[in-house]
Amino acid sequence: MCGIVGIVDSGGVSLPIYYALYALQHRGQESAGITTYDAGKIHKHKAQGLLSEVFDQEILKKLTGRTGIGHIRYPTTGENRPENTQPLNFTxxxxxxxxxxxxxxxxxxxxxxxxxxxxxxxxxTTDSEVIAAIIARELTLSGSMEDAVVLCMRILQGSYSVIAMLDDTIYAFRDPLGIKPLTLGRTEHGYMVASESVAMDTLGATFMRDVKPGELIKIDEHGISCRQIMKANHTALCLFEYIYFARSDSVIDGVLVYDVRRRIGEQLQREAPVDAEMISPVPDSGMSIAVGYSEASGIPFKEGLIKNRYIGRTFIMPTQTLRENAVRMKLNPIRGHIQDKSVVLIDDSIVRGTTSRRIIDLMREFGAREVHFRVGSPPIRAPCYLGVDLPTRQELIAHNREHDDICSAIAADSLHYVSLEALIAATGHRPEDLCYGCLSGCYPVSIPGEHAACRHIDFVHGSYQTELQF
Known part of the structure; x- marks a missing residue:
């Protein structure tokens, strides 16, 4: 996941970057950092913790300059260590x-x-430093940031949206398959790039468009320039952005996430209707899916669970013990809504199943007569190697388990996952333009230890497989 921001604005950037990162806090909770450039010097601050814990007014005042980048970290490659906190800074x-x-x-x-x-x-121990090393080496040889990005796209395999700051200039680029999102916007006195469009909404900036897969964006005091470095014959947009990661009010690759989730809910109802008395979401990512289910069924939407807004996303907490212990702190059932009721409980996904079981147990403890579980993604059967910290196959509840066994394990009265075909249709994208390796075990790039990539990808510019030349 992670949230990234880069801004060039003559009015100063530290506060805008802070607010933009605040809009992206859902993408990571481990650490946060901001680096700015001002008059030949850089100013930086980063630490582990939530954004509000890492920064205060005095720190932000010291981050002067009209060019800067920021980061919210969710760890995949690289342990939970202070040195892995970004931005990474070099001379x-x-x-x-x-x-x-x-x-x-x-x-x-x-x-x-x-x-x-x-x-x-x-x-x-983070792979971000590898990208920095490739860029730095090419800069020493050619002096061209564009050449450095060309080299990155030729030798890097996997997912990457990157924002780099070289003195007072921002460079942003996205992998040729567009696996991770990156958006472009106009601020009052400049331009910005960020993981999601909501970062721009927060600043009152104008969302212009998504950064194209394989595109390089350059932003400096003179304005903005764009160059298509590499282009594939199709993309591999992360399907889980639409299911879980992105905020519902974000536009990801031209599609409003809220509308996708609402359509998922409608299709869930068509595939598995229930004669129930209320539709309730597991907040927050199940909310818009539940709206769609309620609209399609005519069954009232009513919140059966209230979320403590001061508890973060349990899925991205670093250990399973923390995730399980956080459920009671995070979610509290409304006894008056669910007591003696048949409830359709809507969630975005089931990963290990332990959190789902705890939520259903809570609903029953507070008096729910029946709990029918409906899920906005198909069963997760394989790990993700492209930016999501999903567990091993053995930890996934859907791995080598039949549907009825899963239903029994989470103690639901009934269970239905949305079909993959319906999920893809809800996004409005072609199946070949999406990555859903965690659902199918078929990945858009070759993964060591897994089967070879299930689809052939041609690149119009350059070669995806290029060895480093030292």
């Missing part, structure tokens, strides 16, 4: 270079080994 031949990254490289270990073989020392 290079008298220049300042900083980078933030959302995604996950599947050839990270190979690239690290190549660089270490040639004497490069890494200070972190």
């Amino acid at each position: 290079l031949k008298g220049h300042y270079f900083s980078i933030v990254h959302n995604g996950n490289l599947v050839n990270n270990d190979v690239l690290v080994a190549d660089y270490e073989e040639h004497g490069h020392i890494f200070a972190t």
Whole structure:
């Protein structure tokens, strides 16, 4: 996941970056950081914790400048260590270079080994530093950031949306398959890039468009320029952005996430209707799915669970114990709504199943007569290697389990997952333009230890497989 932001604005950027990251806090809760450039110097602050815990007014005042980048971290590659907190900051031949990254490289270990073989020392365990190393080396050879991005797109395998700051200039680029989102907007006195369009809404900025897969965006005091570095014959947009990750009010690759989730709910009702008395979401990502189910069924939508807004997303907490213990703190049933009622409970997904079981147990404890579970994604049967910290196959409740066994394990009266075909149709994208490896075990890129990529991808510009030249 992770949330990234880059802004060039003559009115100053520290507060705008802070507010933009606040809009993206749902994408990561481990750490936060901001780096700005001002008059030949960089100013930086980063630490582990939520954005509001890492920054205050005095810290933001010190982050002067009209160019800056920021990051909210959700860990995939790289342990929960302070040195992995981004932005990563470097000096290079008298220049300042900083980078933030959302995604996950599947050839990270190979690239690290190549660089270490040639004497490069890494200070972190995150794959973002590998991207920085590739860019830095090419900058020393050619002096061209565009050439460096071309090299990245030729040798990096996996998912990456990257924002880099070289002195007072922002460079943003997205992998040729567009696996992770990246959007472009106009601020009052400049331009910005961010993971989701809601970051722009928060600032009153104008959402212009999505950064195209394989595109490089350059932003400086003179304005904006765009270059298509590499283009594939189709994309591999992350399907889970629409199911869970993105905020419902975000526009991801031209599609409003709320509308996708509402259509998922409508299709769930068509596939598995229930004679129940109320439709209730598991907040928050189940909310708009439940709206669609309620509209299609005519059964009243009523909140059976209230979320404590001061508890973060349990899915992205670092350990299973924390996730399970957080359920009671995060969700409290409304006894007056659910007592003696037959409830259709709507959630976005089931991963390990332990959280779903705890929620259903809570509903019964507070008096629900029946709990019918409806899920806005198909069964998750495989890990994700492209930016989602899903567990191993053995930990996934849907791995090698029959439908009735899953229903029994979570103690639901009935269970239905939306079909993959209906889910894809709800996004409005072609099946070949989406990545749903966690649902099918078929990935858009070759994964070590997995079957070869299930689909052939041609690249119009350059080559996806290129060896480093030292």
